Amino acid sequence: MKTYADIVGDGGSNVLAQVQQQAVRLQERLRSVRHIVAVVSGKGGVGKSTVTVNLATAYAMRGQRVGVLDVDLNGPSVAKMLGVRGYTPQLTSAGVIPATGPLAMRVMSMDLFLPDDATPVTWKAPTQQEAFVWRGTMEMTSLRELLTDTIWGELDCLFLDLPPGADRLPNVAGLLPFMAGVLLVTIPSQVSQLIVQKSLTLAREVLPKRLIGLVDNMQGYVCPHCQTLGELFPESSSASLAVALQMPYLLGIPFDPRLACAADQGRPFVLDHAETLAGQAFRELAATVARFLALRDSTGDIP
Amino acid sequence: MKFLCMTCDEALRHRETRGPEDGVMTVIFSCPACGWDMAMFTNPWETQLVRSLDVKIGGRAVPAEPLEMLRSALAQGKEALSPPVPSAAAASAEAPKCPFADVVASAYNEAQTQAEQATSNDVRWTREAEERIEQRIPSFIRPMARMGIEKYARERGYREITPTVLDEAKNIFMG
Numbered sequence: 001m002k003t004y005a006d007i008v009g010d011g012g013s014n015v016l017a018q019v020q021q022q023a024v025r026l027q028e029r030l031r032s033v034r035h036i037v038a039v040v041s042g043k044g045g046v047g048k049s050t051v052t053v054n055l056a057t058a059y060a061m062r063g064q065r066v067g068v069l070d071v072d073l074n075g076p077s078v079a080k081m082l083g084v085r086g087y088t089p090q091l092t093s094a095g096v097i098p099a100t101g102p103l104a105m106r107v108m109s110m111d112l113f114l115p116d117d118a119t120p121v122t123w124k125a126p127t128q129q130e131a132f133v134w135r136g137t138m139e140m141t142s143l144r145e146l147l148t149d150t151i152w153g154e155l156d157c158l159f160l161d162l163p164p165g166a167d168r169l170p171n172v173a174g175l176l177p178f179m180a181g182v183l184l185v186t187i188p189s190q191v192s193q194l195i196v197q198k199s200l201t202l203a204r205e206v207l208p209k210r211l212i213g214l215v216d217n218m219q220g221y222v223c224p225h226c227q228t229l230g231e232l233f234p235e236s237s238s239a240s241l242a243v244a245l246q247m248p249y250l251l252g253i254p255f256d257p258r259l260a261c262a263a264d265q266g267r268p269f270v271l272d273h274a275e276t277l278a279g280q281a282f283r284e285l286a287a288t289v290a291r292f293l294a295l296r297d298s299t300g301d302i303p
Numbered sequence: 304m305k306f307l308c309m310t311c312d313e314a315l316r317h318r319e320t321r322g323p324e325d326g327v328m329t330v331i332f333s334c335p336a337c338g339w340d341m342a343m344f345t346n347p348w349e350t351q352l353v354r355s356l357d358v359k360i361g362g363r364a365v366p367a368e369p370l371e372m373l374r375s376a377l378a379q380g381k382e383a384l385s386p387p388v389p390s391a392a393a394a395s396a397e398a399p400k401c402p403f404a405d406v407v408a409s410a411y412n413e414a415q416t417q418a419e420q421a422t423s424n425d426v427r428w429t430r431e432a433e434e435r436i437e438q439r440i441p442s443f444i445r446p447m448a449r450m451g452i453e454k455y456a457r458e459r460g461y462r463e464i465t466p467t468v469l470d471e472a473k474n475i476f477m478g
Contacts, residue, residue, distance in 0.1 A: 007314040019358065124377070126347040134348060137355040145370050145373050149370050
């Protein structure tokens, strides 16, 4: 009796070639993007989007051409934080024109496709029961389309704001194995650090040599009156964790109440507060990322 | 997925696609050697899973439109984004006959499929018969049951499926 391998073709679908073609189209689109950096945590609520938006802005302040993709399809916040929520992506035969944020940053987010604040991302289906069977695949396909069909143009760096969940990076790495760097974000709490360790393990596994380092967000609280730094969490820093896990510890970013105001107003904090403690931290972080990417370029250490 | 006629040791070939109805598609394959027919049913989750992969079963005849899957599958999106994404069949008259990709695309764009049109033109269901099959037959086997009943009706020259026809068919099928 014939076996699976004996039967030539798959009935005419050529599914394998279609999947390969999807990957080719993705690579072709991203050919004009010099680097892609993912901002990851695994833990929710540590400020990944705040870090992404302000890091991207600080990077653009260095004269770089920057894009930001909100990978959090179900809880998108980047469009709001960059003040482009009112934009509707323009469809052309060549692709989709993204929103233009501050400093000409190109912004794409699922938020731009939703009709109002209260509408969640839901998919047409004969039944929503047991939707977990296919929803993850639908989301990854949508993410691939957002990456492939957005007209990014020439970018020095595209920053990806990943949603919570340690599994997210491996999924995105499957789409973007050529990603240049991964930034891990935590807060100085053991609960957060516990989850971040899992993300680190996965990052090393799926994207070896791409770990830029660990960022400690909300490391202390900046008094709006005297600008002194007070403790916010029981742990003062995640630096010891980084040492224990043998990963670079980059810096701590203090919480400044104006960060929340800036996010709500859709204007990146670092634009108007570049000289504050938090503003300086974002600028230093941008410089660190730039050095990492420059080093990769110079050594040719690109998988 | 590949299918083999174990009698002839020949790979089955796609012959026809029907549906989807309630998310269930019927894909019929035939053995080129002996003519034996086999029907494959996809349940709603399998149908949706194929769709979520954004691959065209039967092959893609035209390049994908920008955000084709996202725009056609997002349940609630901005109106400005909703120009209909042409199905493979609509986009190219030379599109290959696809076991179910076109059918899936059409179904979720709320277009009536050719298969459905053919069926509805061929044998009509009375409201009473429709209600009865809705009430008594679980959704996941309803397409199979409908197909069998319509075949029964056609073979006997019935133009209309009534509760009486359902009773007749039931007696035949259930012995």
